[in-house]
Amino acid sequence: xxxxxxxxxxLLGVSPSTVSRALSGKGRISEATRERIRKTxxxxxxxxxxxxxxxxxxxxxxxxxxxxxxxxxLDERSFYGVILETIExxxxxxxxxxxxxTLRNHALPQCIKESRVxxxxxxxxxxxxxxxxxVKRLLxxxxxxxxxxxxxxxxxxxxxxxxxxxxxxxxxxxxxxxFIAETLADPSFHERFVGYRRALKERGIAVRxxxxxxxxxxxxxxxxxMEKFLKLSDLPTAIFAANDFMAVGAIxxxxxVGLKVPEDIAVVGFDDGALATxxxxxxxxxxxxxxxxxxxxAQNLLGxxxxxxxxxxxxxxxxxxxxxxxxx
Amino acid sequence: xxxxxxxxxxLLGVSPSTVSRALSGKGRISEATRERIRKTxxxxxxxxxxxxxxxxxxxxxxxxxxxxxxxxxLDERSFYGVILETIExxxxxxxxxxxxxTLRNHALPQCIKESRVxxxxxxxxxxxxxxxxxVKRLLxxxxxxxxxxxxxxxxxxxxxxxxxxxxxxxxxxxxxxxFIAETLADPSFHERFVGYRRALKERGIAVRxxxxxxxxxxxxxxxxxMEKFLKLSDLPTAIFAANDFMAVGAIxxxxxVGLKVPEDIAVVGFDDGALATxxxxxxxxxxxxxxxxxxxxAQNLLGxxxxxxxxxxxxxxxxxxxxxxxxx
DNA sequence: CTGTTAGCGCATTCAA
DNA sequence: TTGAATGCGCTAACAG
Numbered sequence: 001x002x003x004x005x006x007x008x009x010x011l012l013g014v015s016p017s018t019v020s021r022a023l024s025g026k027g028r029i030s031e032a033t034r035e036r037i038r039k040t041x042x043x044x045x046x047x048x049x050x051x052x053x054x055x056x057x058x059x060x061x062x063x064x065x066x067x068x069x070x071x072x073x074l075d076e077r078s079f080y081g082v083i084l085e086t087i088e089x090x091x092x093x094x095x096x097x098x099x100x101x102t103l104r105n106h107a108l109p110q111c112i113k114e115s116r117v118x119x120x121x122x123x124x125x126x127x128x129x130x131x132x133x134x135v136k137r138l139l140x141x142x143x144x145x146x147x148x149x150x151x152x153x154x155x156x157x158x159x160x161x162x163x164x165x166x167x168x169x170x171x172x173x174x175x176x177x178x179f180i181a182e183t184l185a186d187p188s189f190h191e192r193f194v195g196y197r198r199a200l201k202e203r204g205i206a207v208r209x210x211x212x213x214x215x216x217x218x219x220x221x222x223x224x225x226m227e228k229f230l231k232l233s234d235l236p237t238a239i240f241a242a243n244d245f246m247a248v249g250a251i252x253x254x255x256x257v258g259l260k261v262p263e264d265i266a267v268v269g270f271d272d273g274a275l276a277t278x279x280x281x282x283x284x285x286x287x288x289x290x291x292x293x294x295x296x297x298a299q300n301l302l303g304x305x306x307x308x309x310x311x312x313x314x315x316x317x318x319x320x321x322x323x324x325x326x327x328x
Numbered sequence: 329x330x331x332x333x334x335x336x337x338x339l340l341g342v343s344p345s346t347v348s349r350a351l352s353g354k355g356r357i358s359e360a361t362r363e364r365i366r367k368t369x370x371x372x373x374x375x376x377x378x379x380x381x382x383x384x385x386x387x388x389x390x391x392x393x394x395x396x397x398x399x400x401x402l403d404e405r406s407f408y409g410v411i412l413e414t415i416e417x418x419x420x421x422x423x424x425x426x427x428x429x430t431l432r433n434h435a436l437p438q439c440i441k442e443s444r445v446x447x448x449x450x451x452x453x454x455x456x457x458x459x460x461x462x463v464k465r466l467l468x469x470x471x472x473x474x475x476x477x478x479x480x481x482x483x484x485x486x487x488x489x490x491x492x493x494x495x496x497x498x499x500x501x502x503x504x505x506x507f508i509a510e511t512l513a514d515p516s517f518h519e520r521f522v523g524y525r526r527a528l529k530e531r532g533i534a535v536r537x538x539x540x541x542x543x544x545x546x547x548x549x550x551x552x553x554m555e556k557f558l559k560l561s562d563l564p565t566a567i568f569a570a571n572d573f574m575a576v577g578a579i580x581x582x583x584x585v586g587l588k589v590p591e592d593i594a595v596v597g598f599d600d601g602a603l604a605t606x607x608x609x610x611x612x613x614x615x616x617x618x619x620x621x622x623x624x625x626a627q628n629l630l631g632x633x634x635x636x637x638x639x640x641x642x643x644x645x646x647x648x649x650x651x652x653x654x655x656x
Numbered sequence: 657c658t659g660t661t662a663g664c665g666c667a668t669t670c671a672a
Numbered sequence: 673t674t675g676a677a678t679g680c681g682c683t684a685a686c687a688g
Contacts, residue, residue: 004664004665004666005665005666005667006665006666014674014675015674015675015676016665016666016667016675017666017667017668017674017675017676017677018673018674018675019666020665020666020667020668021667021668021673021674023666024666024667026667026668027667027668027673027674028673028674029673029674030673030674033673033674047441047442047443048442048665048666049383049442049443049664049665049666050442050443050444051379051382051383051388051443051444051664051665051666052383052664052665052666052667052680053665053666053667054379054666054680055377055379055380055383055664055665055666055667055679055680055681055682056665056666056667056668056679056680057666057667057668057680058680060379062427062444065428072413073409073410073413074409074410074412074413075407075409075410075601075602076404076405076406076407076601076602076603076606077404077602078404078409079403079404080409081401081402081403081406081408081409082401082402082403084402084428085400085401085402085430088428088429088430089430092429092430092438095438097427097429097438097439097444098427098428098429099390099425099426099427099428100393100412100416100426100427100428101416101420101425101426102413102416102417102420110420110423110425111425113375114375114376114377114378115375115377115378115379116378116379116390116425245606248606249606252606252607252608255608256608273403273404274403274404274405275404275606278573278576278577278580278603278606278607279580279606279607280580280583280584332680332681332682333681333682334681334682342658342659343658343659343660344659344681344682344683345658345659345660345661345682345683345684346657346658346659348682348683348684349657349658349683352682352683354683354684355657355658355684356657356658357657357658358657358658361657361658376681376682377680377681377682378682379680379681379682380664380680380681380682380683381681381682381683382664382682383664383665383666383680383681383682383683384663384664384681384682384683384684385664385682385683385684386664
């Protein structure tokens with residue numbers, strides 16, 4: 001703190017630019033003086049001033065991780081915390097920092113406007129493509145858990161996962177399978193629904209509209225959905241829930257009215273997070289590779305920052321974690 | 329982007345410093361020229377370069393929110409995501425940004441070393457006081473969910489909450505109340521335990537050591553603890569869990585062996601997060617004011633940055649959210 | 657009230 | 673291989 005490149009230059013009887021070169025590794029410099037400089041830098045605990053460096057080089061060594069306000073709160077129902085944490089861990093290895101920001105009212109986050117960051121990761125859906133295009137003109141952008149044409153995106157295989165879960169229930173002999181979600185307006189949930197639909201189609205089973213149930217975007221979405229479900233005249237024998245939150249709500253609602261899971265009604269969820277092992281029976285759930293998503297997103301953004309070539313769309317493989325709620 | 333203070337100065341036939349003054353609001357300037365400047369700045373969409381500004385003023389308008397790696401992952405069991413998000417929302421109002429960082433191996437986070445931030449919020453326990461002292465010499469520091477002497481700290485009333493929960497069970501007529509936690513080595517959990525002990529003492533009931541059960545710091549801590557619990561020769565009639573995660577695990581374990589909650593054994597948790605309404609029966613739980621904690625932490629740090637006076641210890645009041653698991 | 661001057665700390669030309 | 677000079681964009685002290 002306070003110690004500058006001039007101080008250690010003067011101390012060693014060299015010029016500031018020599019010190020700069022020694023530290024940045026750019027430009028030719030003799031091994032001897034480099035070692036001398038490195039040594040005293042070490043001893044004195046000199047820390048380069050990143051602000052000055054950023055001003056001179058026009059790069060901040062910081063990235064923004066931006067989450068849409070719709071995905072808040074970042075509470076027990078969200079898995080974006082894990083992704084954030086993974087991105088931080090990954091970019092930190094390469095000397096980068098993470099600025100955490102929220103996307104409010106579709107307004108360009110201040111940290112992007114102010115060029116406080118070298119690149120941006122957007123977490124979650126519902127980000128207007130116009131906005132993404134605007135940011136993309138300024139900085140490298142990576143989308144996570146969402147995708148847009150011509151923007152580097154990292155997603156889990158929602159469609160494949162939805163299909164996998166549904167096929168698993170079909171293999172258990174279920175032919176009457178309901179699909180419940182908070183809302184199909186959410187692209188991820190909709191993709192899972194398409195997977196469900198595809199699996200049924202493959203087995204020649206028609207989709208019954210009344211068995212596709214939305215609870216709405218609300219805290220008690222699970223209750224609303226299950227109220228609708230329990231009012232059905234001919235109850236399905238299985239439920240595929242678009243996420244674990246809804247699946248857990250389903251199990252609770254079913255248990256409450258005396259229906260046994262999985263004997264009376266089987267349940268499969270989607271996410272395979274901490275909730276899955278919290279319920280009784282333990283939840284069979286499609287595993288969303290959140291850690292991998294964070295890692296790939298970070299690596300892709302770092303790739304873009306280096307000017308490298310990066311796959312536009314990374315669809316990460318998804319697996320089914322089998323526990324008891326499906327009847328296995 | 330690219331547009332500088334010189335550009336708009338030249339455009340208006342004034343000097344750069346005049347523009348600077350107009351924008352910063354510092355120094356005297358005529359209302360007329362200020363308005364002229366403000367107008368063209370608006371029209372041209374000029375964005376001051378924060379890096380240059382930071383270099384000149386030595387203030388970054390960014391704060392760090394640092395979480396100890398022990399509290400990772402930031403998954404469905406953590407409530408620090410909410411606190412992070414609240415802090416971001418709060419400081420954003422005042423033009424500040426949030427750098428998210430992890431405390432690894434008790435090493436000073438890079439963003440602090442590099443003076444990328446003006447202040448620091450530490451989230452969670454287990455932060456070595458030596459480290460905090462070191463940071464405090466460099467920057468204003470606020471602790472959340474933890475406290476240290478002479479450091480501005482924001483905590484929930486863990487002791488009061490533990491007492492409240494235990495008293496509630498006592499009022500239900502329970503005299504045999506177990507306490508389960510991941511570990512008493514965690515200061516928050518220990519405080520909750522002290523509250524439990526105090527409540528029992530107040531009613532002249534002795535603490536039975538075998539009824540104070542730790543599951544350890546592990547993902548399946550709840551299972552371990554409940555295994556121990558179910559092996560007790562004389563089963564308590566109530567459980568006070570140090571957090572909702574353990575409470576939910578308790579309910580699951582009890583249900584699994586055919587014990588009814590709350591009829592056979594009552595359960596009270598601590599946190600009152602999203603998990604509490606996810607289980608059956610819904611969990612009676614001590615509400616940790618996470619949003620308030622985040623807000624107060626942010627406001628206190630902003631206060632310190634302004635050089636104001638700020639309370640060293642803020643103990644936020646805690647309430648009991650009564651649902652069904654206690655027998656009410 | 658406004659313009660001039662001199663840094664903030666570092667990177668990067670260009671000479672030597 | 674090294675040093676001197678210049679600039680990154682803004683703020684602040686000092687004149688005027």
